[in-house]
Amino acid sequence: MFRNYNIQSKQAQLYKKMYVEQTLENVIKIRNKYNKRKGIKISIKQLLLMLDDFVDDSDPDLDLPNSVHAYQTAEKIREKYPDDYEMQITGLIHDLGKILYKFGEPQHYIVGDTFVLGAKFPKSMVFYNFIKLNPDFDNSNYNTKFGIYKANCGLDELILSYGHDEYLYNILKKNNHKLTDKYLNIIRYHSFYPWHSHNEYRHFMKDSDYEILENVNKFNEFDLYSKENEDFIDEDIKKYYDKLLDIYFPEDLII
Numbered sequence: 001m002f003r004n005y006n007i008q009s010k011q012a013q014l015y016k017k018m019y020v021e022q023t024l025e026n027v028i029k030i031r032n033k034y035n036k037r038k039g040i041k042i043s044i045k046q047l048l049l050m051l052d053d054f055v056d057d058s059d060p061d062l063d064l065p066n067s068v069h070a071y072q073t074a075e076k077i078r079e080k081y082p083d084d085y086e087m088q089i090t091g092l093i094h095d096l097g098k099i100l101y102k103f104g105e106p107q108h109y110i111v112g113d114t115f116v117l118g119a120k121f122p123k124s125m126v127f128y129n130f131i132k133l134n135p136d137f138d139n140s141n142y143n144t145k146f147g148i149y150k151a152n153c154g155l156d157e158l159i160l161s162y163g164h165d166e167y168l169y170n171i172l173k174k175n176n177h178k179l180t181d182k183y184l185n186i187i188r189y190h191s192f193y194p195w196h197s198h199n200e201y202r203h204f205m206k207d208s209d210y211e212i213l214e215n216v217n218k219f220n221e222f223d224l225y226s227k228e229n230e231d232f233i234d235e236d237i238k239k240y241y242d243k244l245l246d247i248y249f250p251e252d253l254i255i
């Protein structure tokens, strides 16, 4: 499905807020806030249920609760990769970071394509005209090709705009489960469209990042909304994923 954006849409309004608010300084603040937060204990299945009432304003294609999108993504992966259970689980949980809305975060700190702070904003960004409103736009330390970074410093060094991806990645990094780093990186970079779909930021990549790029692109063909409604999630499908979740997430998470 195509991502069709319209300048009068709720997506445009969301991107405008995101681009005005998400400065390097504000992003560092919110990252620290969640990295230092004293967490609460919750099971991954409870988390999944909590996304039932979240509708992502950044997605131009459909208004569906996110839990439906979770099962849709996982099922599309299962069709093509019936034996790759980690990839299926990744499909199911990749958007759980949207739980940030339960903590009172506005959507412009949760969803939307991610981009790099502290370096020149690429022209391929969605609603590029709005990024000119970002207080960092004219900052001479930031608005160059490399900005505050070094050539080939590696993706991990970059400060990305904040959202559900970065949040969930950090939660998974500090909890016990059986998902490997390959899949955690898919989660972390799945909304990084300027990088994975528009060839931007190549000058920051180190050799091992190319494998991450390949994995993210492989995942991304499944991370789209489809026109089916929630009726397709039957008891068998729920049971199948409950079992996988028990295997990969035997312990509660601290979020």
Ligand code: FE
Pocket (backbone or CB within 6 Å): 094, 095, 164, 190, 191
């Ligand atoms: Fe997402």
Ligand code: FE
Pocket (backbone or CB within 6 Å): 069, 073, 094, 095, 223, 224
């Ligand atoms: Fe998604």
